[in-house]
Amino acid sequence: MNKTWWKESVVYQIYPRSFSDSNGDGIGDINGIIEKLDYLKELGINVIWLSPVYQSPNDDNGYDISDYQKIMDEFGTMEDWERLLAEMHKRGLKLIMDLVVNHSSDEHAWFKESRKSKDNPYRDYYIWRPGKNGAEPNNWESVFSGSAWEYDEATEEYYLHVFSKKQPDLNWENPKLREEVYRMMKFWLDKGIDGFRMDVINFISKVPGLPDAENPHNQRYAWGGDYFMDGPRIHEFMNEMNQNVLSQYDVMTVGEMPGVTTEEAALYTDGERRELNMVFQFEHVDLDTGPGGKWDLKPLELKDLKATFTKWQKGLEGKGWNSLYLNNHDQPRMVSRFGNDKEYRVESAKMLATFLHMMQGTPYVYQGEEIGMTNVRFETIEEYEDIETLNMYREKVMDGGEDLAQVMNSVYVKGRDNARTPIQWDDSENAGFTEGNPWLKVNPNYKEINAKQAMEDPESIFHFYRRLIQLRKENEIIVYGNYDLLLEEHPHIYAYSRTLGGEKLLVMLNFSDERPVFEMPEEMEFSDHELMISNYEVHAEESIQTVELKPYEARVYRLK
Structure with a gap:
């Protein structure tokens, strides 16, 4: 049995925009996180995964990065970030950062150069193609709705964007681009971080020739998914990244991999192969998804949940390692989705925590989960901020004429803003998150559900999490059994x-x-x-x- 610190850890994910605002501008920031480190220390977690804090125009809330080595002004300065790392390490907490290298922002210096001309040295850092028969180069669809191609008049070609059109895909076939990424990773590791959570990292290898998707509706994740997920060179790229960078540091790595199978995950996380420590798979969070995709709701069946978790527990047993989660910044609140967020909110939140933390793998706690925060129901679409939600609404309601009530119900159940409402610290105005006007409205139930109340109540969800986390530290069987x-x-x-x-x-x-x-x-x-x-x-x-x-x-x- 190969024992390591990252197998024995419990990770807490911070979505900084919604965590804690220290300067009253309505946006969570780095100094706000520093103020709450003792709270996290008391909870017992030992690793923090920090969602992106890099410079970004915020088309996709920081997952569109315009400078990988600068801190977003809204969040603070590099000095603030360095103080955060020092304060975390002082408390025995480790920090893993988000690595977003399937795509950059279209405002990144590389892309600005790339779009200038076909012979620009940076042209090949991205994926450009001429149109086909007066239309897009192929029929791939963006994960965020619409075509995955955007026409650029300057050079009369299209660039690929599997996500927003402001998130052009990087061309991993180009060794120069890969060297730039590895150099940037070392920049952060040399500052002392403890690892990376890698955003949609299994998208970086595309099928050569970028052919049309056959049977578009049977594709994984989006039209064309089978051509840009777990592509032919993905293991080569992950192994190269490990050799050139990761193997030189004692770090934790987790790859977000939509559509990954247990067989693929066993390869990615097999220690002998030297790729990653663990992956985020999506099978269990797709169980309430109908044939029409994410917004097509269907009831969750317990038998399916059992089958999926058991498949992953047994599939990686003795081969790789599982990451354990029920919610994150992209998923609705777990007590609303898998439990009962009304009359049994406290009981079902504790039950779900027990379910997850007693499995083999590394558990992830998403901010607010430890106090049983719930999904939110804003009255109008104008109160929502998430690009995925707004694109879907425009496509279905404004362009498609679909039933407003049905579409809004899908937003209430699956929208990403459910996870992004500000943390409910206390029962004061704006839940103690900010003295200003919050960037996204606070869930109105903050008077009843907040961290102050939870910490004062020995029977709260917070203190139940503390006990679960402590049990994990004291009993090897919970980690390795x-x-x-x-x-x-x-x-x-x-x-x-x-x-x-x-x-x-x-x-x-x-x-x-x-x-x-x-x-x-x-x-x-x-x-x-x-x-x-x-x-x-x-x-x-x-x-x-x-x-x-x-x-x-x-x-x-x-x-x-």
Whole structure:
């Protein structure tokens, strides 16, 4: 068993724009993060993943970078960032930064040069093609709706943008471009950061020739997805990056990889292959997606959730490593999506945390998750900020004439702004996030749901997270033990065991507001049991052969 610090860590993701505003301009900033480090230290996490703080025109909230080695003015200065790193390291917290190198901003100096002429030295840093029969070079569609190609009059060619037209794709086939990226990575690593979360990193290798997508509606992620995801040179590029940069530092790496399979992930995360430590896969967050894509809603089935998590737990067992998450800056709030954010908000938030933190892999906590923040329902589309949401609304309602109520319901359920409403620190105006006018409206439920209230209540979701994280630090079996699914067919109960040497844990979770009965499977042999954590009061001596579980109940036992 290869033991490492990043397997034993719990990561906390900060989306800086919405975290904490120190100067009253309505936008979260670096000094605001510094002010809250003691809060994060108390929670018990030991790694912070910081979403992009680089210079950006903010077309996609910082994921469109115009200078990889400067800090965005709205967030502060390089000196502020250096102080953040020093204050984190002083508290024993590590920092991983976002690496966004599938694309840059169209305002990056490289792209400004690239579009000047066909023989510019930077032309080949991006993917340019002439049109075909008076139209785009192929039929690929942007993840953010519309064509993935933008015509540029200066040179009468099109450039590829798998995301926004202000996010042109970088050309990884060009070795000079790759050298620039590696140099930039070393710039940050030499400053002392502890690793990278790599944005859509499995998009960097495209199929040669960029052919039309066949059967567009069967593509992964977007039309053309099969041609720009996990492309033919992806492992070569990841190995080269590891050799040239990552292997020279003791760092943690996680690659965001939409559409990745367990077989591919085992290759990416196999330590012998020297690519990445772990990947973010999307299978479990696509289970409530219908055939029409993200905005086509369908109910989540527990059997599908069991099958997906079990496939990933067993698929990487002994081969690679899982990252464990239920929400992030691109996904709706987990208690609204997988739990019950009304009458059982506290219970279901604790149950979902138990579900995730007791698995094998590295858990990720998204800001506000630890106090049970929920999705938001703004009254009008004008109150939303996210480019993906606004593009979809324009395409479906304004251009397509689709039903307004149905489209807004999709926004309420799946919109990315659900995750981006400011952190609810207390019950004062704007939830204590800012003294100014917040860049995105605060969720109106901040009077009831906020960090101040959570920290004062020993039974809060926050303190439950603290206990879960502490258990992980104290019990190797939670980190390294093997996972096995129990009661596979049960419609309401998700139960699994963890095994390490002679040790065994039993995790029982009720994913419903019913009161189902847990029946101990015959293969679970034990003579005694010890309750490790639960989200309801439980008598330690209670028999666990047959247990009626309360709504959204979670229990973890050590079996002896």
